[in-house]
Amino acid sequence: MAAYIIRRFLLLPLILFGISLIVFGMIQSLGSDRLLAAYVNPGLLDKLTPNQLEKIKEKYGLKDPMVVRYAKWLKNTLTGDLGWSVVGKEPVKNAILNRLPWTVELALYSIIPVVFVGVWLGIVAAVNRDKFVDHFVRIFAVVGWSFPDFVFGLIVLMIFYSMLGWFPPGNLSFWADVVVKSPEFKRFTSLVTIDALLNGRFDIFVDALQHMVAPILTLSWLWWAYLLRITRSSMLEVLTKEYIRTARAKGLAENVVIHKHARKNAMIPVITVGGGMVIQLFAGTVIVEMVFNRTGMGSFTAVAATQLDYASIMASTLFYSLILVIGNLVIDILYAAVDPRIRFS
């Protein structure tokens, strides 16, 4: 197992290199004329003579060989210079740092309902196998899994915003936004709910949460369906094991058998799937942030893509991939820590 993890660590740079090649290759395939738009005001492009255009291309190194440009880009990226974001109207690095906390906060808060409700539903279904509850939960799982996140998000928006007016779109109400941006509001963690509590502004904490309920519900919905299926089948398998029969034969209460003996063992596949899910949750914020008009990494990436903001696209793709790759590595290590059969093989 140790050898396997070391191998994974060694492959990490190779994979990141591969991803950067894919993204860089795509950008270069656009050709130097379209890349000019990243350096020159598009309105001016038509007015410049071909001669002037050539000069600009030379100035920004657009005529250098591919290898040279890649090396330059790699050097800049590694030193933290990610370029200028057209969409954010600021350096890409700042644009990401300003938006990332919103997305992290959303994803973190989503994990709690997703995991607890999903696992709970799965156990309930497995314990009541083939009874009414089980059928109900399974129908929910199949239908839930078929619901596109943006359709569900729109329905949530329609009910909780248009009809009830409870959970508005966006990140914060206007007044709260003004307070948060004012110098009196100290940023300790850059996660707005925690900062609000540390500043003693309970009203802002509530406002931020109010804006988060609808996106969290949307993000959770899909994964409940998924997680409960995995939990249910894993639990069903464990419940047929000999040691469960032994526990029951000993006369242990059914509650103890299920929660002490069965649940722990049923959690092993759930951890692998659940870990991957947290990463997917992060990617899922792209759509959810767009539906609810939130500022964050996800909507930033989507808008950058629609407006062909190359520097931002490149940086956020690398960023999301980094999360995915490192996240998967962490899951594998956790997996080995939980399951001794893997650790010692």
Added chain:
Amino acid sequence: MRTETKRIIKRLLRNPSAVLGFSLLIFFTLVAIFAPIICPPQSYNPYMIPIATWDKTPQPPTAEHPFGIIDGRDIFYGVVWGTRTAFKVGLIVTLVSTLIGLLIGSVAGYFGGWLDEVLMRITDIFLSIPYILAAIVVTAFLGMGLNKVMISLIMFGWMATARLIRGNILQVREEQYVLAARALGVNDYLVILRHVLPNTIFPVIIQATMRIGSLVITAAALSFLGLGAPIGYADWGSLLNFARNWLLGSSGEAFKYWYAIVYPGVAMVLFVLAWNLVGDALRDVFDPRLRG
């Protein structure tokens, strides 16, 4: 073989969710086939929803426009012709990406060695970019539009098949009948095509069926973001994109634009549900070990 087929069909018919799945699929297929009769096209490109009115405000359902009007376009027409778009995207992307996965996976699994190592590392790299993100970025670079969406979904959609088929081939490769074929001097490609693939193909077909639903969702999500089908194209995702813009500014006006979300939304959920149910049913029949 005939009794075997009969047994499988019988088993499928006894499973109510499979029957529901297949009925839904048949319904959507009929809608797609008869789209020109249900909604006669009014211009040379039937996939463009005809403009019903120049007033952009959404209008609730009437007898003439049973699903209402959004952005001046008839939602009913969009939903009906959108069925064709959904089939087109789902089937083409699944077919092509599965074939690519089959090719890469079987070459890697059968030949092994450094070729396997290289192909699998490339697979790892493609798997390291989140699917929805990869689809967004590639589509944006290719220049938007439905065909570009399909290309990007194919580019990042083959890896699961490749891994699956490689794993299966590693198992089958050691079987006696493959060793026998090789010992007889049968050409490598023939061994793959005639002996290895037929014995590993069922899981691949099941996996592909189960993927169609999520593919259609992703393609619609791209249209929803404004990267997919052009404005006015009969596509469920773009219809919902119109709806979103109106909904965001509609606090306090309960369910004012419900028809703009419910009709395309329901069409999409049922379409995806149909494929998921059929996928589940096929899995249960061909691979009962995985039954949940």
